[in-house]
Amino acid sequence: MLEVKGLSLKRGSTEVLHGIDLHLRPGQVLGVLGPNGAGKSSLLGALCGELAPSQGHVLLQGRALAHWPGQERARRLAVLPQVSSLGFAFSVEEVVGLGRLPHGSGQQRDREIVEAALKAADAWHLVERSYLALSGGERQRVHLARVLAQLWPGEEGATLLLDEPTSALDPLHQHTTLQAVRSFADRGAAVLVILHDLNLAARYCDAILLLEQGRSHALDTPARVLTPQALKAVFGIDVLVQAHPERGHPLIITR
């Protein structure tokens, strides 16, 4: 559970985020959308404490981020960065096992959780492989499994922040990944995910924050946020929005 009030952030002298308010609730998947440079990654940086806000504050379960001891915070908040630069030949099992570092739950339990997390990320078949021998998309799924293992099983009180977890994935794994994230949230975790694909966001998110030049353009359900007017204003694209014929969520078609 994460609460953000009046968050502003400066990088150098430019203000990259201005007056952001949001409330990430247990069981919720909140998608963050916006064009390049809108401040999505800066927002994620501020939410996980990597970047210090110039104004406002971020509360994790009612307590300011900086006031959490590192390990206790790591048991409640996990972050998947856009790229990871691991240059050593760890096995996939070892990489995912690093997610269990904050816990001390014992070897046996850790091994079960690593297996479950790898299966959730559809990467269990890679378990014996060397991380360095994997493709970009496989690496991304292994890191997803690592952050899932960090918060496993994803009960209420767990908060997961994901920066473009589908950027290197094929269409099937874009869906399996977000499905894994979705079931994580269904067990009670709060999830914030940065996405570029509007249709993926419409399908898997409960709410969407649309960012435009560091400001919140809209924060509401996908059906209310993903309108032709809003997408024209923020992304500058002309789209048709229709209901998905089977699932009912908005379907965005470029003209």
Place this chain on the structure above:
Amino acid sequence: MKQRVQPRTLFICLTFLCLLAVWLSLALGPVSLPLTDILRAGLRLLGMPIDRTGLEQAELILGQIRLPRTLLGLAVGAVLALSGVAMQGLFRNPLADPGLVGVASGAALGAAVAIVGGAWLGGIPEWFAPYLLSLCAFIGGLGVTALVYRLGRRNGQTDVATMLLAGIAMTALGGSAVGLFTYLADDATLRTLTFWNLGSLNGASYERLWPLLLVALGVTLWLPRRAQALNALLLGESEARHLGIDVEGLKRELVFCTALGVGAAVAAAGLIGFIGLVVPHLVRLVAGPDHRVLLPASLLAGGTLLLFADLVARLALAPAELPIGIVTAFIGAPFFLFLLVRRGR
């Protein structure tokens, strides 16, 4: 995935090799000593009541020459290898080496300042001189490590290329400063200085050994406690923070341990290159990158490899003796090139 050697097998093999190296290092030399003499003289040195007849020579050679030399070799090798692991973890790059990033030359500069400055000042108590040397080498190493690390930082990330280039510049700068001291030194100090720059276990004495053994013990006890944190650090600094690791504290510890270890090793045995690079690499090739295995295995392998290198240095041109720095560089530099080529593929 390539099959790794089980840690237990690895440790058994390394312990065996280490004991072999210790035995050879004690036995071989201008006078070869049989194993029974070594054991009996060794027990006598430990205070056991054993008949001294026929053992006088063995006891003298062991106690005064080969034992301190062997201990020095083990400690220097172990500390350099551990420092290599710490550097490679800190920079998250398997090619970082205490010698390559300028730490060793900083320590050498500190040692030069102590040797030449000490000779100039005079009046430094005899018992304090070895400690002054260790202290100056340590300060030199620490200063350069901190500076290179600071120069390699960009926007909260460590830029390895910048860091290596800064290391080259610092090595050159340290080299020129040592050169200046060489120029200023008188004949006696000049000899001492030249000996540092090539590295040697020759003339090992217990006075020079103590500070190093203390440092080796400290680093050996401290670093393995950070094995899991080092594993997490390899993912990246912010990733490690998100896993609950106090990254700034960890980096300070790594810099401190490296400066302390390399400083003490350089003070005791001069510049011995490539052990810190080659040893962790060999261990990773065999047993994988997990620091819980890598740290203790590098400790053993470092001491062992340095003893074997010292044997080569002592025996290759006997009765003359090569500086050991030449031997390790002769083995290490081609190995480094081999790694570069392999990485490119």
